[in-house]
Amino acid sequence: MHRMTRFILRRLLHMVPVLFGVTVVVFVTIKLIPGSPIAGLLGPGSTPATRAELINRLGLNKPIPIQYFDWLRSTLEGNFGTSISFQSSAGTLVFNAFRNTMILAGAALILALVGGFVLGAIGALWPKGMAGRVTSAISTFSLAIPQYSAGLLLIVLFSVDHTWLPSGGMHSVTGSTGFADLLRHLVLPALAAGLAPIGVVARMFRAALLDVMGQEFVQSMRARGLRRTTIIRHAIHNTLPALLTITGLQIGYLLSGVVFIETIFSWPGLGQLVYGAISARDLPLIQAGVLISAVAVVLVNVIVDVAHGFIDPRVRQ
Amino acid sequence: MSEATTAYDMAAEVHVTSGQPERRSWHLSRVRALPPGVLIGGGIVSILVIVAIAAPLIAPDDPQAGSLLTRLQGVGTSGHLLGTDGQGRDVLSRLIWGARPSLIAGIVPVAIAGVIGTALGAIAGFGGSRLRTLLMRSLDVLYAFPAILLAIAIGATLGPGLTNVIVSLSVILIPPIARIAESEALRIRSLDFMDAARTSGAGWIRIGLRQVLPNIAPPVIVYCTALVGLAIVYAAGLSFLGLGIVPPQPDWGGTLNDLRNNLFTQPWLSLVPAAAIFIASAAFNILGDGLRELLDVRADRAK
Amino acid sequence: MSTAVAMDERTLGATLTVDDLKVTFANKRQRVEAVRGVTFGIAPGRTLALLGESGSGKSASARAIMHLDNRGVELGGQVRLGDTIVSALSESELQKVRGGLIAMVPQDPTASLDPLRRVGAQIVEVLRVHGIETNRRAARDSAMNLLSRVGIPDPSRVMRAFPHELSGGMRQRAAIAVAVACRPTVLIADEPTTALDVTVQAQVLELFSELQAEVGMSIIMVTHDVGVAREIADYVAVMYAGRLVEIGSVDDVLERPAHPYTAALVDSVPTPETKRGELHVIPGRPPGPGDTPQTGCDFAPRCKFAIASCMTMPPPLVPVGTGHLAACPVVDGLVPAELAGVAV
Numbered sequence: 001m002h003r004m005t006r007f008i009l010r011r012l013l014h015m016v017p018v019l020f021g022v023t024v025v026v027f028v029t030i031k032l033i034p035g036s037p038i039a040g041l042l043g044p045g046s047t048p049a050t051r052a053e054l055i056n057r058l059g060l061n062k063p064i065p066i067q068y069f070d071w072l073r074s075t076l077e078g079n080f081g082t083s084i085s086f087q088s089s090a091g092t093l094v095f096n097a098f099r100n101t102m103i104l105a106g107a108a109l110i111l112a113l114v115g116g117f118v119l120g121a122i123g124a125l126w127p128k129g130m131a132g133r134v135t136s137a138i139s140t141f142s143l144a145i146p147q148y149s150a151g152l153l154l155i156v157l158f159s160v161d162h163t164w165l166p167s168g169g170m171h172s173v174t175g176s177t178g179f180a181d182l183l184r185h186l187v188l189p190a191l192a193a194g195l196a197p198i199g200v201v202a203r204m205f206r207a208a209l210l211d212v213m214g215q216e217f218v219q220s221m222r223a224r225g226l227r228r229t230t231i232i233r234h235a236i237h238n239t240l241p242a243l244l245t246i247t248g249l250q251i252g253y254l255l256s257g258v259v260f261i262e263t264i265f266s267w268p269g270l271g272q273l274v275y276g277a278i279s280a281r282d283l284p285l286i287q288a289g290v291l292i293s294a295v296a297v298v299l300v301n302v303i304v305d306v307a308h309g310f311i312d313p314r315v316r317q
Numbered sequence: 318m319s320e321a322t323t324a325y326d327m328a329a330e331v332h333v334t335s336g337q338p339e340r341r342s343w344h345l346s347r348v349r350a351l352p353p354g355v356l357i358g359g360g361i362v363s364i365l366v367i368v369a370i371a372a373p374l375i376a377p378d379d380p381q382a383g384s385l386l387t388r389l390q391g392v393g394t395s396g397h398l399l400g401t402d403g404q405g406r407d408v409l410s411r412l413i414w415g416a417r418p419s420l421i422a423g424i425v426p427v428a429i430a431g432v433i434g435t436a437l438g439a440i441a442g443f444g445g446s447r448l449r450t451l452l453m454r455s456l457d458v459l460y461a462f463p464a465i466l467l468a469i470a471i472g473a474t475l476g477p478g479l480t481n482v483i484v485s486l487s488v489i490l491i492p493p494i495a496r497i498a499e500s501e502a503l504r505i506r507s508l509d510f511m512d513a514a515r516t517s518g519a520g521w522i523r524i525g526l527r528q529v530l531p532n533i534a535p536p537v538i539v540y541c542t543a544l545v546g547l548a549i550v551y552a553a554g555l556s557f558l559g560l561g562i563v564p565p566q567p568d569w570g571g572t573l574n575d576l577r578n579n580l581f582t583q584p585w586l587s588l589v590p591a592a593a594i595f596i597a598s599a600a601f602n603i604l605g606d607g608l609r610e611l612l613d614v615r616a617d618r619a620k
Numbered sequence: 621m622s623t624a625v626a627m628d629e630r631t632l633g634a635t636l637t638v639d640d641l642k643v644t645f646a647n648k649r650q651r652v653e654a655v656r657g658v659t660f661g662i663a664p665g666r667t668l669a670l671l672g673e674s675g676s677g678k679s680a681s682a683r684a685i686m687h688l689d690n691r692g693v694e695l696g697g698q699v700r701l702g703d704t705i706v707s708a709l710s711e712s713e714l715q716k717v718r719g720g721l722i723a724m725v726p727q728d729p730t731a732s733l734d735p736l737r738r739v740g741a742q743i744v745e746v747l748r749v750h751g752i753e754t755n756r757r758a759a760r761d762s763a764m765n766l767l768s769r770v771g772i773p774d775p776s777r778v779m780r781a782f783p784h785e786l787s788g789g790m791r792q793r794a795a796i797a798v799a800v801a802c803r804p805t806v807l808i809a810d811e812p813t814t815a816l817d818v819t820v821q822a823q824v825l826e827l828f829s830e831l832q833a834e835v836g837m838s839i840i841m842v843t844h845d846v847g848v849a850r851e852i853a854d855y856v857a858v859m860y861a862g863r864l865v866e867i868g869s870v871d872d873v874l875e876r877p878a879h880p881y882t883a884a885l886v887d888s889v890p891t892p893e894t895k896r897g898e899l900h901v902i903p904g905r906p907p908g909p910g911d912t913p914q915t916g917c918d919f920a921p922r923c924k925f926a927i928a929s930c931m932t933m934p935p936p937l938v939p940v941g942t943g944h945l946a947a948c949p950v951v952d953g954l955v956p957a958e959l960a961g962v963a964v
Contacts, residue, residue: 021458025467032474141599146550148557149591152577156584216731222688223726224746224798225719238736256465260554264577274466278473278559290470294462301461312736313782 004309007316011305015298022294023075026287027068080291081284085277090288093273098292100170101269104193104261105254107186111194112250113243116201123202124209125232136206142199147257151192151264158188168266189265193257197250208242209235240311248304255293354607361600369416378407380414380567400586402575408586411567412593418479418568420597422552422561423545426486431541433487434494435533439525441495442502453499456492464489465554472560479562482555486548497540501533535612543605546598553594569594635702635838636685636722636806637661642696643680643862654680656862657697659937662806662855665832667839669853669870671885673906674844677862679727682808682842686718701805720750723804727811729791733783739794740779743767743801750802766797769834771827789820796827803835810842825852846889850874858882861907861918864937868944878946881919917947925950 055061062070080091122129123136159167166185212218212235221231262271270289277285309316368375399409441452459467471485505528555561556570564571569590576587643655655677662668672678687706689695699706706717718724726732734742743763744756753759760779767775770793783791792812799807809828813821829852832839843849849856849870856873858866858881866879877883884902904922917923920930927950937947 017454018458018461021455022461025458025462026470029470029474032471141595141602145595146554146591146598148554148573149588149595152573152580152587152591155580156588160581160584216726216728217734219688220724220726220732220795221734223686223718223724224749225715225717226745226749227715230749234734234737238734240736252460252463255463259465259469260557263558274469275558278469281473283474286470286473290462290466293466297463298461314735314784 003316007309008306011302011309015302018298019295022291022298023072024068026291026294027071029290030071030283030287031064075291080288083277083282083285083288085280085282085285090284093285094270094288094292097268097270097273097289098296100267101255101258101262101271103170103182104186104189104267104269105251105258107190108193108197108254108257109247109250111190112197112201112254113247115194115198116203116205116246117243119198119202120205121209121236123206124213127210136203138199138202142196145196146260147193147196148260148264150195151189151261154188154192155264170268189261189267192264193254193261196257197253201246201250204246205239205243208239208246212238241308241315244304244308244311248301251300252297255297352607352610354603354605354609355611356607358600358602358604358607361596362604365416365420365597365600368413369420372414372417376407376410376413378410380406380410381565382406399589400583402572402579402586404575406567408572408576408589411572412569412590415567415569415572415590416593416597418562418566419549419553419556419570419594422479422482422486422556422568423549423597423601426483426490426552427541427545427548429483429487430490430494431537434491435498435537437491438495438498438500439502439529439533441499443506443529449499453496456495459489459492462489465551468551468555469558469560472555477560477563482552482561485555485560486551489551490544490548493544494537494541498533498537501536502529505529505532539605539609539612542608543602546601546605549598549601550594553590569597635662635664636840637700638681638685638697639700640697641681641684641699642694643677643684644694644696645692646694647692654862655684658857658859658862658864659697660857660864660867662838662840664805664838665836666854667828667832667841667852668855668857669849670840670842670857670859671846671849672844672859675906676859678842678844678859679810680862681859682724682810682840685806685808685840686722686724687714688718716750719746719799719804720802721804722806722808723799723802725792725796725799725807725809725812728815729795730783730788730815732795733791733798735783737782738779739767739781739783739786740764743779743794743798746798746801752802763797763801766801767794770794770797770800770831771823772797788816789823792816792820792824793827796824796831800831800835800837804837806838806840807832808840808842811844812841813845813848821848828852846874846886858885863918863934864947865919866944866946866948867937868941868946872941872944876941876944878940878944879919879948880923880925880950882946 060067078091080089080094082088083090083093086093119134119138155167158165165188167188168185170185171181215238218231218235221234226234258267258269259271259274261267262269263275266272270293274286274289276282277289399407399412402408402411437452437456441449444452462470468485468489471488472481475481475484552561553568553570553573556568557574559574561570562568573587573590573594576583576590580587638661639659641655641658642653645652645654658677658681660668670678670681684695685699685706687695687699687709695707697707701717701721704717704721706714706722709717733739740760740763743766744753744759747753747759747762748756753762764775764779767778772778772790772793778786778790778794783794786794792815796812799809807828812828813824816824825848828839828841831837839852841848841852853870855868856866856870857864858873858879860881866873866877866882868878872878873882874886877886881902888902902922907918916929916931916933917926917935920926923930925948930950935947935949937945938949940946
């Protein structure tokens with residue numbers, strides 16, 4: 001396990017420069033704001049003196065790198081700035097919303113992985129059957145169906161004429177907070193967010209399983225007299241590294257998609273928060289949301305990398 | 318290292334395999350007949366482009382003139398083949414006119430990112446290992462952002478409008494293109510003819526234009542074609558969120574958002590602009606697949 | 621009719637007989653006959669070398685014995701193990717035979733072991749699947765024993781090791797341990813030393829002999845290497861273009877070859893006596909799997925002894941000595957002594 005510890009530490013170290021870069025990018029978007037950033041903060045009757053005073057107070061006369069490190073320090077202290085539209089801490093708003101987003105994205109990810117696994121396995125184990133062709137057709141078109149279209153389609157199918165499933169919110173207006181109620185509200189948005197990834201995962205997993213099944217050690221297992229089910233089990237074990245990589249790829253896609261899904265389904269998560277912030281031009285809120293999402297993606301990928309090390313001993317080297 | 322984390326890789330249909338991808342060279346001599354993907358995808362794309370150019374001629378109505386008397390007509394209404402929106406504007410006309418900004422917002426950012434990304438990738442691939450690491454690690458940072466969220470951050474800062482959509486989409490499309498170009502450049506660098514060209518005394522610019530570019534171009538073009546499909550989806554998404562073209566000018570994502578508000582009165586109507594986005598995006602994906610076959614580019618080389 | 625019986629009196633009690641074995645690779649466009657009617661037998665505790673160039677059908681034959689048919693592979697002929705007709709068994713019955721009665725040592729040990737599981741687990745699995753050991757602990761102990769018996773110095777470390785942590789030689793020993801775990805009646809080794817260093821090759825061949833003496837199994841050694849055949853085999857069967865061209869005891873076939881191809885093969889191997897510039901090369905090349913089969917003898921186009929009838933009729937395998945058969949009418953009628961020394 002000594003080697004494993006070192007492996008994990010190395011992955012964590014890799015993360016540092018990426019996180020550093022992420023903060024730089026977010027800082028740059030702040031600096032991109034056209035016009036003077038203080039124009040909006042100053043009242044109409046401001047004098048050059050109050051103006052100079054404000055610039056001084058906000059540190060805007062300092063060199064850009066200093067401004068960056070000042071901003072980074074306050075960000076690291078958990079101060080993401082103040083939301084213009086809510087007049088409260090952007091960090092708190094974003095963190096609270098992110099919890100709901102994780103529920104939605106997590107459900108969509110599970111759907112994508114389970115659905116993609118089943119479809120991909122069918123496609124790989126019976127490659128000449130209908131299933132194989134259907135999965136490849138699904139995934140060719142899946143990327144062309146944006147989550148917002150999928151979401152609207154699901155609402156039209158399940159919520160407009162028949163109120164089979166709720167099309168908005170996380171909980172019923174009756175104030176029920178039960179788990180079953182949450183699940184009912186989760187079905188459509190999770191499906192809309194996970195639809196395209198199901199096809200993508202199916203296709204990638206199918207390719208990975210076919211690749212493993214064609215390798216010599218699988219043939220050797222047959223020569224050792226192992227049952228087909230046992231062989232398939234070992235083969236699937238060998239696709240886990242690929243599955244992990246696939247999972248990592250989906251995270252960014254899902255976190256992008258939830259902006260639309262949450263808007264359409266009124267899911268009180270980060271995406272809806274960001275959507276509201278766009279029309280309010282609430283930039284601190286948007287920046288906090290984007291920063292949190294990017295950090296989440298980086299963290300997920302570190303977890304994926306570490307899990308990779310646990311599954312595949314060759315990676316730990 | 319955290320590998321790619323976004324949807325671009327899905328567009329490239331990266332095959333995750335445990336083995337090393339097989340490397341094959343491509344030759345124009347392999348081109349025999351046009352693959353069906355090129356014909357079908359190219360056909361649909363051509364029709365869309367013609368529709369966009371000929372919008373003033375073929376649009377049945379003024380896309381911005383509505384009448385509250387003819388609000389929310391269903392699909393198939395006489396005079397309004399695809400119905401009308403909440404302000405009584407003809408949806409078909411809005412879609413036809415909307416093809417212009419929607420296609421531009423899909424194609425132009427890919428073109429811009431294609432040039433910049435290829436240049437960065439080539440520099441990284443042919444430069445020293447320090448330069449390569451610096452460039453590619455910097456691009457990895459952009460990869461960490463969920464694509465749409467980064468585009469939102471840039472777009473929200475710059476404000477709505479077609480130009481700003483193009484800017485923000487260009488930024489998020491550069492890293493994946495650069496990555497493809499870099500891996501191609503690295504592959505070419507190791508080939509024998511490079512040594513031959515260098516020993517024969519050819520200058521770097523000459524080598525770059527005569528040897529490197531023709532070899533990097535096919536995979537990058539194939540990838541970019543499929544990426545246009547994704548960019549159309551992204552552009553419509555930004556419009557949907559209110560970051561695209563400024564209303565009342567029509568575009569597909571904006572029209573979709575307009576009709577969404579009337580989802581419960583005219584449910585199927587809202588799927589009409591969604592279908593337009595789907596068809597355009599799928600057409601570029603099919604065209605990309607066809608070009609891949611035509612130019613014999615292996616998808617998993619992208620990884 | 622079984623030519624195996626004609627080999628000699630010892631094969632009467634053959635453990636394994638292969639009769640008219642055929643392997644055809646078929647897809648939509650074409651059918652390739654990789655093995656075209658191969659017949660031989662092997663006695664208990666003996667070693668048969670299946671000698672031939674790549675593409676001669678030797679590996680395909682070896683796989684066909686275990687009925688390891690893949691998609692698009694058609695098998696014909698009969699394989700008999702003792703009283704069991706292997707080729708008639710159902711898939712589930714075959715699973716008991718594979719790895720249990722007939723085991724295989726693969727060509728590339730690196731590729732043949734599951735990279736994600738520890739070596740010990742893979743041996744234990746085979747022992748338990750075939751019911752040799754039902755108790756997990758007992759299975760571990762016997763896996764450990766097996767590892768030390770195949771000459772692995774620190775079996776407990778190797779038990780816990782992943783395949784990539786072992787050297788090539790160690791990996792092949794581990795693969796051999798998996799193969800002999802269930803004390804098979806017949807061990808098929810497909811070029812087991814090709815991927816190994818020369819020094820390790822000799823050790824592994826030695827190991828085969830030791831295990832054979834200990835377990836009493838028959839070995840079918842698939843090889844392209846005349847030297848390997850000479851060192852380890854009791855019998856040699858030479859294959860060319862999917863057919864058997866000569867079979868007999870190792871002395872008969874390699875010292876007194878009765879087929880021009882065997883003679884050429886033996887002659888193409890340099891020995892300490894070979895003088896500089898005297899290395900013999902067989903002209904032409906063997907027919908590939910896609911080539912149209914000859915109407916006559918497959919070797920005829922490359923054979924300097926070929927006569928008119930060689931081009932029209934495939935020569936049958938006929939006895940040329942006690943337990944020695946060859947598929948060449950010309951040489952049979954000619955002077956074998958002259959052939960033995962010629963360079964083809």
